[in-house]
Amino acid sequence: MSVVNKLKGKVENLKPRVSECAIVVRPLPLIADEIISAGDDFYFKIVFDPTDRHLVALEPARRLELMKGPFARGALVILAIHKPTDTAIGKMWLVSESPVAGDGKRGLLPIQLAKDEIFLFDLWVHKDFRRNAVGITMAYEMGAAVDQFFPEARWVYGYAHVDNEASMQLMSLVYGMWTVQTMKEYEIGDYHVGMVPNSDSPKFGPFSKRGRHSGDGFQMPGRPRSGDTARDYHHREGFARRTVNDAVISDDWMWPGPEWFDTEHPKGSDGKPATPETLPRSM
Numbered sequence: 001m002s003v004v005n006k007l008k009g010k011v012e013n014l015k016p017r018v019s020e021c022a023i024v025v026r027p028l029p030l031i032a033d034e035i036i037s038a039g040d041d042f043y044f045k046i047v048f049d050p051t052d053r054h055l056v057a058l059e060p061a062r063r064l065e066l067m068k069g070p071f072a073r074g075a076l077v078i079l080a081i082h083k084p085t086d087t088a089i090g091k092m093w094l095v096s097e098s099p100v101a102g103d104g105k106r107g108l109l110p111i112q113l114a115k116d117e118i119f120l121f122d123l124w125v126h127k128d129f130r131r132n133a134v135g136i137t138m139a140y141e142m143g144a145a146v147d148q149f150f151p152e153a154r155w156v157y158g159y160a161h162v163d164n165e166a167s168m169q170l171m172s173l174v175y176g177m178w179t180v181q182t183m184k185e186y187e188i189g190d191y192h193v194g195m196v197p198n199s200d201s202p203k204f205g206p207f208s209k210r211g212r213h214s215g216d217g218f219q220m221p222g223r224p225r226s227g228d229t230a231r232d233y234h235h236r237e238g239f240a241r242r243t244v245n246d247a248v249i250s251d252d253w254m255w256p257g258p259e260w261f262d263t264e265h266p267k268g269s270d271g272k273p274a275t276p277e278t279l280p281r282s283m
């Protein structure tokens with residue numbers, strides 16, 4: 001590729017790309033009768049660690065570096081691992097806290113979450129493994145993980161580009177989510193995202209100044225209370241409240257070395273204050 005073409009490509013990449021998005025929601029925990037399995041070839045992992053080996057193999061190093069801040073503030077990823085190849089072939093990113101100023105450059109939309117809400121974004125399954133129920137199983141794993149680690153969560157938001165048929169279908173028909181708001185997303189370059197100002201509709205929702213998050217309305221809009229789609233939401237014995245905890249958890253981030261705030265900081269074999277490399281921590 002010539003230098004001029006490369007430059008053209010770069011400039012093109014820096015032009016904002018705008019997409020219409022639907023913000024969808026469903027209650028937690030999930031309901032017991034919805035359990036379905038992707039089969040024995042897959043297992044699922046709850047990752048709180050940006051240095052997790054499967055995640056590192058899947059995501060660009062730059063993205064994981066950018067996401068360290070959100071990870072420190074309760075971001076997690078549900079990974080689907082294909083056992084025969086020991087490879088992550090599916091992912092679902094979640095934040096359990098509202099993004100902070102500057103997180104747009106890290107790839108987080110400026111959603112405002114109430115205390116009992118979480119947000120899932122960047123749902124993806126490798127194309128060779130689609131239509132194997134991996135996408136849907138990740139949702140159950142998400143439900144179980146949230147139930148274990150964020151038991152206060154009662155609602156999970158998701159988002160999809162409205163022209164993405166697979167995603168919209170999955171969210172509405174399979175995840176049982178309904179649209180609470182629409183807004184326009186802009187993307188610049190590889191990671192920077194944001195909301196086109198004033199594109200939120202209606203003006204009461206997770207992307208508005210006012211919404212459940214602002215405490216002046218506790219009603220979740222659009223919840224089907226009667227008819228075919230009405231469900232026993234917030235089921236007490238919901239699937240996610242499983243008694244057997246067989247989840248694979250990856251949460252070793254920032255724990256490999258000595259405690260940096262120890263009064264007596266341990267020394268490594270070289271006699272200098274130890275680092276995680278010179279003195280791996282044993283738990």
Ligand SMILES: CC(C)(COP(=O)(O)OP(=O)(O)OC[C@H]1O[C@@H](n2cnc3c(N)ncnc32)[C@H](O)[C@@H]1OP(=O)(O)O)[C@@H](O)C(=O)NCCC(=O)NCCS
Nearest residue numbers: 123124125130131132133134135136159160166167169170
């Ligand atoms: C959307 C996506 C994650 C679905 O993953 P998946 O593992 O194939 O999903 P599942 O096998 O669990 O599908 C469950 C159901 O979702 C719906 N669905 C999935 N893919 C679909 C498609 N291409 N078109 C229409 N409906 C679709 C179907 O109802 C499907 O059930 P069925 O196979 O019994 O008909 C996957 O297509 C993907 O990674 N797409 C590219 C990235 C993307 O668009 N992500 C969403 C961003 S918000």
